[in-house]
Amino acid sequence: MQKKGYFISSEGPEGAGKTTVMQLLGERLVKEGYDVVMTREPGGIKISEKIRSIILDNEHTMMDSRTEALLYAAARRQHLVEKIQPSLEAGKIVICDRFIDSSLAYQGYARGIGVEEILSINQFAIGQTMPDKTLLFDIEPSLGLKRINAHSTREKNRLDVESLYFHQKVREGYLSLVEQYPERIQVIDASKSLEEVLEEAYKMVKMELGIFR
Numbered sequence: 596m597q598k599k600g601y602f603i604s605s606e607g608p609e610g611a612g613k614t615t616v617m618q619l620l621g622e623r624l625v626k627e628g629y630d631v632v633m634t635r636e637p638g639g640i641k642i643s644e645k646i647r648s649i650i651l652d653n654e655h656t657m658m659d660s661r662t663e664a665l666l667y668a669a670a671r672r673q674h675l676v677e678k679i680q681p682s683l684e685a686g687k688i689v690i691c692d693r694f695i696d697s698s699l700a701y702q703g704y705a706r707g708i709g710v711e712e713i714l715s716i717n718q719f720a721i722g723q724t725m726p727d728k729t730l731l732f733d734i735e736p737s738l739g740l741k742r743i744n745a746h747s748t749r750e751k752n753r754l755d756v757e758s759l760y761f762h763q764k765v766r767e768g769y770l771s772l773v774e775q776y777p778e779r780i781q782v783i784d785a786s787k788s789l790e791e792v793l794e795e796a797y798k799m800v801k802m803e804l805g806i807f808r
């Protein structure tokens with residue numbers, strides 16, 4: 596079936612603020628009358644949330660990097676067919692907290708598997724369905740991790756507790772993806788205040804939706 600909706604993903608290192616900002620942005624769009632589906636990866640639906648808990652479980656310290664990459668791709672496949680594609684086909688705006696670029700930055704770049712290899716397993720998982728626009732919440736990882744430690748009540752998972760070096764590689768990976776996909780990925784300086792970041796994200800999305808409508 597022909598795609599009619601609009602697909603936005605948010606990306607960035609840990610604690611960049613993407614979940615907080617995109618939630619507020621989604622609520623604003625709903626108030627304006629847009630039909631919005633908020634979702635996340637890994638997760639978004641029952642099977643993929645179960646895969647999420649396997650991947651992120653702190654006890655799974657032995658997990659091989661390729662197993663990790665395949666689990667993320669498997670969770671993505673199910674999420675795509677069960678939730679993302681039907682929502683897009685119904686003409687909705689899908690806002691997804693992380694998508695393929697997380698795999699490219701974390702598994703491809705930071706884990707060192709290789710961006711091309713991760714792209715290829717993900718192409719098997721998602722086919723042609725890529726986000727129309729991706730907002731990259733860019734932040735120095737030490738500041739992001741500081742935010743998580745200072746404010747966030749959520750438990751730290753197996754990826755959060757990776758070294759600062761790993762998180763710096765993740766950021767480098769994201770910035771190299773911006774060069775590879777300059778049309779799709781837009782960078783937001785996430786070190787600014789919540790209000791400023793929200794305004795910038797809102798403007799970017801509204802500009803896209805203006806084109807979309």
Ligand SMILES: Nc1ncnc2c1ncn2[C@@H]1O[C@H](COP(=O)(O)OP(=O)(O)OP(=O)(O)O)[C@@H](O)[C@H]1O
Nearest residue numbers: 609610611612613614615742743746747787788789
């Ligand atoms: N611009 C900001 N300035 C200061 N604190 C912020 C800002 N944006 C978000 N925060 C706070 O930082 C913490 C992390 O935010 P959030 O969970 O939205 O980040 P995230 O990018 O989704 O992280 P993760 O990917 O690790 O889940 C939260 O406590 C949130 O309230």
Ligand SMILES: Cc1cn([C@H]2C[C@H](O)[C@@H](COP(=O)(O)O)O2)c(=O)[nH]c1=O
Nearest residue numbers: 636637667693694697698701702754755
């Ligand atoms: C989709 C995806 C995610 N990750 C990592 C990024 C984070 O460390 C966790 C998800 O936790 P969050 O609180 O929801 O941000 O998983 C990854 O490494 N690869 C991926 O494809």
